Amino acid sequence: MAADRRDFYEILGVARTATPEEIQRAYRTLARRNHPDVNKEPGAEDRFKDVTEAYDVLSDPKSRRKYDRFGSRWRQVPDDIDERAGARQRASAGAGPPGQGAGFGGRGGRGGLGEEVDLEDLLGSIFGGGQGRGGDRFGRGPVPGADTEAEITISVEDAYHGGRRRVTLPGGPGGRTREYEVTIPPGVTEGQRIRLAGQGSGGARGGPAGDLYLVVHIAPHPRYKLSGRDINVETPVTPWEAELGATVPIETPGGTLRVDIPPGTSSGRRLRLRGRGLPNPRGTPGDLYAEVRIMVPPKPSDAERRLFEELATVSSYNPRGDR
The missing domain is CATH 2.60.260.20 (Urease metallochaperone UreE, N-terminal domain)
Structure with a gap:
């Protein structure tokens, strides 16, 4: 998405130390200002999508921690990266020359055990992008694909009654759009996520695809x-x-x-x-x-x-x- 090319904190206009309340206030202000049903200026809809994506990431403590560590590549990082890094570290302990630690270098971020994690190397073994320095023994077996998120905007009436809806999203193979038949449950609320099983990123080495989560936003209504x-x-x-x-x-x-x-x-x-x-x-x-x-x-x-x-x-x- 467009917001991946910019810093989420910059999009919301908040500091990296902003509190959840400050992030929420910034989102509400910018969302009202740029909502396509309110602002008809060119680019307002794209700004609304960027603001929404930034808020979705920074308002969730888990995704915010991953974003702070790995930046725009945070979606590629599985939730259990610290456990995987620890297992990789333990597996490689003693493999280096005497007196050499088992750290992974300094390019990627900090691991859960206090060691530096080489994100390129670790992601390569997790997602099948290559053997990395640890060798094939760290990447064998099926690897599930990562979960992904997208946003949909519905009317108050849709939120009340629910029903079936066709949703078109960008980002398919080769930049093509993807279409889904989505069941909107009656009573869905702002920010609620609808799960589409198996519609996320593809797995590696025969692993199952991740899930796609649609974050619901309810459009302003005149009444x-x-x-x-x-x-x-x-x-x-x-x-x-x-x-x-x-x-x-x-x-x-x-x-x-x-x-x-x-x-x-x-x-x-x-x-x-x-x-x-x-x-x-x-x-x-x-x-x-x-x-x-x-x-x-x-x-x-x-x-x-x-x-x-x-x-x-x-x-x-x-x-x-x-x-």
């Missing part, structure tokens, strides 16, 4: 705002509905619902509809919050204007108090 599984919906009401109370319809991802507006409701009040948020196949669904917005007639009729003028004359209510 719905998500917070985890909870959904917030702006609900417009008239002044008399807010004052006298009413039952009004609201549109939700699950269809039209009716919500009771209590008498004397002010703008900004949130009315909770329990269990009407995003579904949760493994637990409690989210809630839906109808946030009241009092709307006045933009072009009142003569009769409406007279009634408002009469109300202004007879009412002593002052929402500002003595301020």
Whole structure:
């Protein structure tokens, strides 16, 4: 991906010592600014993808540690590299001249046993790229392929209902795109990963391919705002509905619902509809919050204007108090 050619910390505009909270704040700011549904400028979509990839890597402690050690080649490094390095070190112990340690040189990064790891040599034996200095005895047998990640963006409605979707991703052999039929589970949330078994990097010496993980991002919606599984919906009401109370319809991802507006409701009040948020196949669904917005007639009729003028004359209510 494009972000592999740049430093992930540079993409997010944070220091390498940034805390998880700082990384998350930077991502939210840049993602909102560059989301293709919001920013139509040329290059905004590519910047959004770069920002998303950088956040996916740096927000996960395990992948961040690997990225800090191995840079843009971190995806090639298996999760158990420290164990493999230790096994390789133990296997080669005593093979060198008397008094010579069993380290692997200084090109790649530090191993789990405090020794320098030659990443080129170690990856060569792990992924079948050559025998390296350790010889074939360190690379025999099938080697599973590495897991890979990609991002997909779906709508709030897709997140609510789930279903089948065809996804096209770049990066196939020879630069060709790849297409997948993906099952999106109902109630999928922002950042959740969908696993496609066997669709990652190919294995070596007959080893199985790794898995492909699709990181889900939910596009901004003009009506719905998500917070985890909870959904917030702006609900417009008239002044008399807010004052006298009413039952009004609201549109939700699950269809039209009716919500009771209590008498004397002010703008900004949130009315909770329990269990009407995003579904949760493994637990409690989210809630839906109808946030009241009092709307006045933009072009009142003569009769409406007279009634408002009469109300202004007879009412002593002052929402500002003595301020």
